[in-house]
Structure formats: structure tokens, C-alpha cells
Amino acid sequence: MKRAVILLSGGLDSTTTLYYALNKGYTCQALIFDYGQRHKRELRSAVAVAKLTKVPYQILKIKFPWKGSSLLDKKMPIPKSRFPVSPFTRLSNIPSTYVPARNTIFLSFALSFAEAIGAQAIFIGANALDYSGYPDCRPDYYAAYQKVIEKGTKAKKIKIVTPLIDLTKAEIIKLGRKLGAPLEMTWSCYQGGSKPCGVCDSCRLRAKGFSLYNKAS
């Protein structure tokens, strides 16, 4: 049996990634993080997706007492409209929504979990094309992390799998649709509101993806 731990945020990318892993024959266990994010709404989506797929999940509560990000600190504004809509968005500056070492923390828990249950893989829906410019979403970061696993664990051979890393948002949507992922259940907006704000990076990247996907199909 192939086992995997999957980092599930409740967004479009991680949901598609979960369907990808299931489609590849992995028996998955999901980790969901309640880390003080202002868009706590995403947790509801994550749980709904896990329940729909009957994938066992755990919600880990994590505290970032030092904040240092507009995704954690409600006194800081979420940036709006940082990029024009084009097929590819490569942002070179790192926005205030970057949470210091967040993916490194998430991966570390996933790694611990994977090692404890004897999983062979960790799936994460990171994407370095239509993304917010976070350094911990890029391929060379995951290559470096792979070395940490090799050097720092007993299991050594657990693989980090990033199936979306070089896809555009429209391509991710296409893949999700093909795999039957419930994209309408997912949540992307960074703001804490009950409806997507439509102007944060995450909303705009999502909207752009759907717009280009719809044009192409």
C-alpha cells in the first residue's frame, strides 16, 4: 500500500493535489492547519473536502506568537491588485501575506507524521507560476527540503511531491476538473470575510485561472 500525507488548506490547489494523489493510488491522510490565519474560512472547505473524499484528517492548531504577516495580523492590510491579468504571473517581490517559514513548519509536521505512519510521500499543492511570490513555493526550496529529509530522518526516503509546481492556475483548474475535484467547495480569499473579496492576490489569481480556463474550453 502506498501511503501519503497531504497538506490540505481547503484551497483550489491543495484540493486538486489531494485528488491527484488519490488518483495515483495513494492512501492519503490529510493535515489541516489552524494557524491563526485571517481566512479561517478555508478550514471549513478543507474539512468538507476531506469528508467528501473520506480521507482521514487532523486539524493541528499552531501558534505564531510573533505574527510578522498580514495573513496573521489583522491590523495590517492585505495588498490589493498587485498584478495585471495575463496568462503567466511571476511576482518578484514578496508581499506582506508571506508568513515567515510557514511552509517549512507545515512540511515539518507532515514529515513527522509521514515518518511515524510509514508513509512514502508528502503531497503539497505548491505552485510557482500563478502565485504570490513566496520563496517557499518554488522548486529549489523543495529540492533543498528533500535533502533535509534524507539527512535528518530515520526514514530518509520520504518524497515531497509537488504536482502543480509548474502549472498555470488555468491548468490547475483543468486538472482539478478532469480528476473530479469539487473546486466549487474550495476557498482562496485571504481576507476574513464570508464572501471572497475579489481583489486580493489569491482571489485575482483564482479568477484569472477560471477566466482563462473557460476561454480555452
Added chain:
Amino acid sequence: MKRAVILLSGGLDSTTTLYYALNKGYTCQALIFDYGQRHKRELRSAVAVAKLTKVPYQILKIKFPWKGSSLLDKKMPIPKSRFPVSPFTRLSNIPSTYVPARNTIFLSFALSFAEAIGAQAIFIGANALDYSGYPDCRPDYYAAYQKVIEKGTKAKKIKIVTPLIDLTKAEIIKLGRKLGAPLEMTWSCYQGGSKPCGVCDSCRLRAKGFSLYNKAS
């Protein structure tokens, strides 16, 4: 001002490391982890050392729901007397006290904290000589982790400093004494008792260190 985050367990090694960092002129902030360790007693030592040095500290509570280690799971026995007393102890097998990805998780939080407060360094008292054989205590693990920082953070240049990595336990004690570290306040035993058990790896390595230090001085 040179700032550092220090991982403080309340043991001999991390206490000596804190004194080393302070001696090097770093303004330190300590992170202490309450992670369900059976030797929770060490937390008291960590807090006492932080208070003595007037280093600000935070206790982070972390859950390992999957356990997978005799340090977390009280139903598993702590191994006893695994090695003969000699000047150098290099254990090749990894004991059940190994906690999957523990140092990776600790470092990730330290990294997040360091990045958020603009610290230049993370100090950790890892030691790969008189140690329990954990892979996440070895130099090549820290070299790999350094790459993760470079690739995955905005700050990029935060250095992991491991001043004890190639010292024997007797040499660590010598360094601690020289720096005025309150070694008598530290706690090493893996068991959850109110007194050190004297037979776990950690007790035996500590006792061996003091014995060889006393002989040499």
C-alpha cells in the same frame, strides 16, 4: 545589535549554548517546547535558566498526535544502558527515543521567529559525538537545513549555529563551566521521574561527561 533565537530545552547542551551565544554578544530570545515529552521536568529547568539570564522566552505547545517515539508514548519503554562508557560514543543505531522530525519542527519555528524579529542567527545545542544517534543532530543535517533557509525564506541569510556539534560531553561541560553556565540547574533524564533514572542514554552520557571532566580537571 546582533540578535539570535535559541532553542532551549533545559538540558546541559542547550544551556551551555545559550551562554555561548550571550558570550558572543548576541541579544537572545529563547524558544522552549512543550511537546508532550515524558520528561516534562526539563521545562522547569529551561524556564529557570531563561529567568536567570534574563533572556525573554516563549513556551510553545506542540502536539504530536501520531507519537511514534518512546519520548512521547509512555507505553513504550525508554532504552537502558545501550553503550559502554568510553571517551567517545558514536551510536550507529537510532533508538526509540528518536522523535520523528522533532528538530526539523523546532528549527522551523525558530526560523519563523528569527525571520519575524529580524534575527541573524539560530542557536541549537546539537551534538553529534556523545549523543543518542539521532540523524537530526549531525552536521550534514544542519548544512541541508541551511539551504532550506536560503531558498525558502525572505530573510535568506539567517545562520544556524551549532557550537557544540563536535565536542565530547566532557568538553561541553568544560565550556559550560568556563562560561559560568548553571549546569546544576539543567535536566537531562528522558524518564518522567522527579529524579534522574541514571540508566537512560541521556543520564549515562551526562554522567560519563562529568566523570571524564572531573578526571581531567
